[in-house]
Amino acid sequence: MACDPAEIGSLFLFEELTPEQLGRLCAAGRVEVFDAGPVYTEGEPATCFYVMIEGTVVLYRRVGGDDVEVSRTSQRGVYAGAMQAYLGDRVPQTYVNSMRVTGPTRFFVLPAQSFADFMQEWFPMAAHLLEGLFFGAKNTQRAIGQRERLLALGSLSAGLTHELNNPAAAAVRATASLRERVGRMRHKLTLIARGPYSRETIAGLIEVQERTVERVAKASAAPAPSPLEASDREDELADWLDDHGVPEGWRVAPTFVQAGLDTDWLEQVAASVAEDVLAGAIGWLGYTVETELLMQEIEESTSRISHLVDAAKQYAQLDRAPHRVVDVHELLDSTLLMLSGKIGPGVRVVKEYDRSLPAVPAYPAELNQVWTNLIDNAVYAIGSGGSPGDEDDDGDGDGDRDGNRGGHGHGGGHGGGHGTLTVRTARAGDRLLVEFRDTGPGIPEDVRGRIFDPFFTTKPVGEGTGLGLDISWRIVVDKHHGSLHVESAPGDTRFQVLLPLTAPETAEEPPT
Known part of the structure; x- marks a missing residue:
């Protein structure tokens, strides 16, 4: 269709352009009408920049096996498509979502390269600012994500040190006591050897000692x-x-x-x-039992x-392939x-x-980070307002999840409260469900829709980066082609992770 510079200039994105610039836009682009159906698909090469003139567009993303709608609008001038073309080959030039129209819809369509050229020529300062914001946000997110992982590693290291200290200290104490008991046993054996014990009596004592050990x-x-x-007794x-x-x-x-x-x-x-050697025999056997x-x-x-x-190695997935078939229960147990x-x-x-x-195909080290x-x-969440929680006949203890509920955000938990954490696995159609349920106060409805946003947290300053759930989302959705969502009510908050039971058709690892 013919491109009318006056109509293009009425769109809010282009309303400040000069007549000459609008003419060049029309010459470089085109007006096109799309019937109801898809316009472009997520992951395809981003070849065009679309600005809607009239109609209705729907944007959606692929989450696991489902298409999740993220936006629907009939507002004139909305745009989508190759929006990062001005960054060139420094980022993958693919569509980050899919777009379809619900009925005949008219677009101004500009080739990606033309859009990039106009941005660099007409708005050089804006292009530099946008570039800086884009890569700055990426670097900040990467740095804080690394800090989040380091904080988790520090917390885990402290917990592991505490857990190792108890059995190590017990072994040291037992070794010191054992040395003392063995010394006393040697002394008692010397007394027996010097005493009026016949060879048959000593042989009988040794036989009793063997039966006692068994x-x-x-x-x-x-x-x-x-x-x-x-x-x-x-x-x-x-x-x-x-x-x-026998004395004492x-x-x-x-x-x-x-x-x-x-x-x-x-x-x-x-x-x-x-009878005359019974007391000495009991004493000697007592040392045997203690030993x-x-x-x-x-x-x-x-x-x-x-x-x-072994649990630490399982958690860190040392000496393991990055992607392999795993039993999620082993991962959950090592994390707990x-x-x-x-x-x-x-x-x-x-x-x-x-x-x-x-077992399911997965990146186990990264799933452990999600857990x-x-x-x-x-x-x-439990520590900041949990109740005694639901009773469970299972009795072997378990845990669930929390997002940013009232007063809490991503990461940085503590064990100061009383409640129940339930970890549940089940089959959900062609996917595997891992559910984390807690008895904390719940996530307020007014922030529930934002808990997966990067840097969003309701925790006090210094207690959360706001990236825990964002990282979890990207690992589950982008890397494992699964889904992650939350259901929350006071005393019952559930984070549900759904993972495909089989590997996707393409094994290529998506960017994180």
């Missing part, structure tokens, strides 16, 4: 008695020892109960040795340390373990996992 090992796998049951053992002339039986009785020994075992010991218990404690502590190190120190004792964590779910952000926000 019994201690079996007892470690059995459920521990209740405090009342343990007290009753200690009294029973102490009475037996007193009745058989009340001292060794608790150790024997801890090891799972009872009066039947004592009767077997008494039947294996002469076994201490070695078990050292084994449990070092195993705990090894488990924590790494954050356990930050979650705190006041937050009850409940896991509602569907273990029948298949970290959502769990961290959930804990912050």
Whole structure:
């Protein structure tokens, strides 16, 4: 269609141009009518800049397998398309969204290169300012995103250090006690060797010692008695020892109960040795039991340390391929373990996992970052006003998420409140659902639509960067072709991550 400079000049984008400039615009561009349907598609090369003269346009983005509408308008002069053409090859020149029209719609269409040339020629200062704003915002977002990751790493490191310190300290204490017990055992063995014990008596003691060690090992796998049951057993053992002339039986009785020994075992010991050596034999076996218990404690502590190190490697995905098929439950468990120190004792964590779910193709290290952000926000929400929370028959604890609710924003949680964090997995059609639910005060409706915006936060200054949910959104939506949304009410806020069960047709990694 013919391009009328006067009509083009009536559009607010061009109303300050001179007649000569409007003439050049008309010469470089064209007026085109599009029937109802698509005009361009997200991801295609951005070849044209569109300004609507009359009609209705709809802009939308692809989120997972869905087209999500982001804008619908009939306002004259609205524009879309190759809006970053003036930046040249410094950024990918593709359409960042899709556009369709609902009925016959008339556009002024300008080739991308012509749009770039006019910007540079007619508005050189504006072009430089826009360029600076564009790359400055990118750099700022990248720098703050890196800071967000470093803050999370520092928090995780502190939590991991705390978690490692407990078993390490237990192992050190047990080792010192073990050295003392072994020394006493050597001394007792020397006394036995010098005493009036026959070879048969010593052989019998050694046999009883071996049976005792086996019994201690079996007892470690059995459920521990209740405090009342343990007290009753200690009294029973102490009475037996007193009745058989063993001095200070009340001292060794608790150790024997801890090891799972009872009066039947004592009767077997008494039947294996002469009455005059029973006290010495019980003392020697007492050192044996203490030694076994201490070695078990050292084994449990070092195993705990090894488990924590494995969890840290799983969280960081060290020595793993960036993209692979993963079990999301392993990722969730490693993240919860790494954050356990930050979650705190006041937050009850409940896991509602569907273990029948298949593994999914993903970038596991980046999904762990999403889990970290959502769990961290959930804990912050609970700490800033959570209630005791919903009870769950599951009982193994779990957690959910939080976004920017009233008084909280992205990142920077703390475990000062009391509530419940529930982490749930389920199948949702052809996608896998990971849901984080918390019992915090909820996200106010007036800010709910902005929580995924970059730099938006309702936390106090210095407590949040406003990028936690923005980063999570980009990882889930842009990189995994999934979706991330929130449902919130006081006492029940849920962040839901939906991931495709299969890899997209193209394996090319999108820009982040």
